[in-house]
Amino acid sequence: MDTRTDIPAVELDGVTKEFADFTAVYELNLAIGENTFFALLGPSGCGKTTTLRMIGGFEDPTTGVIRLHGEDVTGQKPYQRPVNTVFQSYALFPHLTIFENVAFGLRRRGVEDAEVKRRVNEMLELVQLTPFIKRKPKQLSGGQQQRVALARALVNHPRVLLLDEPLGALDLKLRKEMQIELKRIQQEVGITFIHVTHDQEEAMTMADVIAVMHQGRIERMGEPTEIYEDPRTAFVAGFLGASNMMSVTVVDRGSGAVALNGGTRLHIDPSKLDGGDGTVRVGVRPEKLRIYPIDEVSLPPNVLQGTVTDASFIGVSTHYLVEADHIGEIAVVAQNLDDHHHRPGDPVKVGWLPQHCFVVA
Amino acid sequence: MRRSRSGWVLPAYMWLVLIYLFLPVFVVIAFSFNDINRGFNVVWQGFTIRHWLDPFRVPDIVESLGTSLVIAFLSAAVATVLGTLIALALVRYRFRGRSTTNVFLFLPMATPEVVLGSSLLALFITLRVATGFWTIVIAHILFNISYAVVTVRARITGFDRHLEEAAMDLYSDEWNTFRRVTLPMILPGVLAAFMLGFALSFDDFIITNFNSGTVQTWPMYVWGASRRGIPPQVNVWATAIFILTTVAMFVNLRIQGRRAARSADV
Ligand SMILES: Nc1ncnc2c1ncn2[C@@H]1O[C@H](COP(=O)(O)OP(=O)(O)O)[C@@H](O)[C@H]1O
Ligand SMILES: [Mg+2]
Numbered sequence: 001m002d003t004r005t006d007i008p009a010v011e012l013d014g015v016t017k018e019f020a021d022f023t024a025v026y027e028l029n030l031a032i033g034e035n036t037f038f039a040l041l042g043p044s045g046c047g048k049t050t051t052l053r054m055i056g057g058f059e060d061p062t063t064g065v066i067r068l069h070g071e072d073v074t075g076q077k078p079y080q081r082p083v084n085t086v087f088q089s090y091a092l093f094p095h096l097t098i099f100e101n102v103a104f105g106l107r108r109r110g111v112e113d114a115e116v117k118r119r120v121n122e123m124l125e126l127v128q129l130t131p132f133i134k135r136k137p138k139q140l141s142g143g144q145q146q147r148v149a150l151a152r153a154l155v156n157h158p159r160v161l162l163l164d165e166p167l168g169a170l171d172l173k174l175r176k177e178m179q180i181e182l183k184r185i186q187q188e189v190g191i192t193f194i195h196v197t198h199d200q201e202e203a204m205t206m207a208d209v210i211a212v213m214h215q216g217r218i219e220r221m222g223e224p225t226e227i228y229e230d231p232r233t234a235f236v237a238g239f240l241g242a243s244n245m246m247s248v249t250v251v252d253r254g255s256g257a258v259a260l261n262g263g264t265r266l267h268i269d270p271s272k273l274d275g276g277d278g279t280v281r282v283g284v285r286p287e288k289l290r291i292y293p294i295d296e297v298s299l300p301p302n303v304l305q306g307t308v309t310d311a312s313f314i315g316v317s318t319h320y321l322v323e324a325d326h327i328g329e330i331a332v333v334a335q336n337l338d339d340h341h342h343r344p345g346d347p348v349k350v351g352w353l354p355q356h357c358f359v360v361a
Numbered sequence: 362m363r364r365s366r367s368g369w370v371l372p373a374y375m376w377l378v379l380i381y382l383f384l385p386v387f388v389v390i391a392f393s394f395n396d397i398n399r400g401f402n403v404v405w406q407g408f409t410i411r412h413w414l415d416p417f418r419v420p421d422i423v424e425s426l427g428t429s430l431v432i433a434f435l436s437a438a439v440a441t442v443l444g445t446l447i448a449l450a451l452v453r454y455r456f457r458g459r460s461t462t463n464v465f466l467f468l469p470m471a472t473p474e475v476v477l478g479s480s481l482l483a484l485f486i487t488l489r490v491a492t493g494f495w496t497i498v499i500a501h502i503l504f505n506i507s508y509a510v511v512t513v514r515a516r517i518t519g520f521d522r523h524l525e526e527a528a529m530d531l532y533s534d535e536w537n538t539f540r541r542v543t544l545p546m547i548l549p550g551v552l553a554a555f556m557l558g559f560a561l562s563f564d565d566f567i568i569t570n571f572n573s574g575t576v577q578t579w580p581m582y583v584w585g586a587s588r589r590g591i592p593p594q595v596n597v598w599a600t601a602i603f604i605l606t607t608v609a610m611f612v613n614l615r616i617q618g619r620r621a622a623r624s625a626d627v
Pocket of ligand 2: 048050
């Protein structure tokens, strides 16, 4: 999916946010395309909420410019911006009914009564809350409140919807359901969603584009598969899932040949080596590795020898830990395709393809 | 057995406390029906509803009551508005002088009324302000503000700030946000502050006495009359006020009870 149109829906240009003694967001440059489900992913405290609040107008950037559809909105009040927010705490008005909560924005903009009624009812139908319009927020479950918050924002037809960990307070099952639901709604209404989360699975499930944030900076941005397969930094590699990291010395840049400490030759995609010279760190994800009996002869280009130290069978797959020479413990996730079950103590070979290696800075 | 012994002790104790609390009130009520014309209304002379049929007989009572009600309304209203704004500022903003403000707000509550009243009088004299109706109002606003701040602040603390941001997000400017979200949320506290201020002002005697000039409030009238003999109309009015507030309280309890029952019924 091509998310780059001429004018991005949201654009941050050198945005920095300093609090009294702390820089929460540092020199952020970001362009988010029209109709994109965009996930801002990162650990707690990395500056996601602050970034979102600057887009919504609840914080002013210390320096930098924020544009919405090309228009400079820096310094504008929240009520002047064509964006709406779903707050993590939902922030439903406790003194108003569900209907009036959802109608709130339309009424403030002077939409006439019949139109308010039509749009609110339509929106409550979309989030399947029609039977509850007369209730107060307190009388709804967490998942229902969450959907009211969503309806209250969406009914205004914002051009960008901001969501700050909207599923954080829900239990696992409901969270999974709402992930699918949110994605469906985004596709249905066709507007840009900026979804803040610290859950990498949630981000990868829902987003068209993910930006991984770390200590106030965006370390990597791209489509989920792209940044998962080629994370580029150790932090991103670790945050998006497990990986086995090794230090190698470049032997031949042209062919992508590298050597481990003990001299073992490995091969990686030479295009990933650009810039890196001397010693580089490479990684490979556990599910990319295959585990073979020690006497196996048809092997992929990259092979290590080792001893199984742990094997846990979890149904769909088996997770192995293998103590390999010169590297230490490596994790292998093996699909349960055949009956090669290896036990702790078994000598094994572990192999993978060159293109499955990534290089980190 | 334990239960049978405490079975009568607790109710008996409760009744004793209630009698202790309400005996004076019942005396006041009973003597509004006492059949006397002048002098001290302390010895039972027989039952009559004469005084109830003629509550306006003593002009001073009516006038001082009116003065007290107006002062109570004015001072409670002003103090509630100012107190609400101060409470909002204290909870929401970190500003220089915030903790000092906190201390100064506590002072009128902690200072003995005699001290407060006399120093206010000294201030008015220094400023060459003639004491009277408006100095009473000012004095009452002064002590009412403290109570208003404390009452409203209790309500604002524990109020989700994101509610106001949500309102702003939904196209409400600052004023609309206050009117549509902040005020409705803190309204119970604001009303409580007003009622508390009204009651405190209405029965204040000491501070008023220092700053009243020639104006006579209801407590001052009663105090003055007590030396000549309090007219039974005072009992009539006092009883009426007591009944009115009691009824208002029960109505309020009923409404809140029904509201709680309704929101519990999911
Ligand atoms: N109003 C504030 N004053 C001072 N520091 C703040 C303020 N808001 C956020 N921070 C700090 O900025 C950092 C980023 O916060 P936040 O954007 O909320 O992170 P995230 O949403 O990624 O968990 C945190 O270290 C937080 O303590
Ligand atoms: Mg956050």
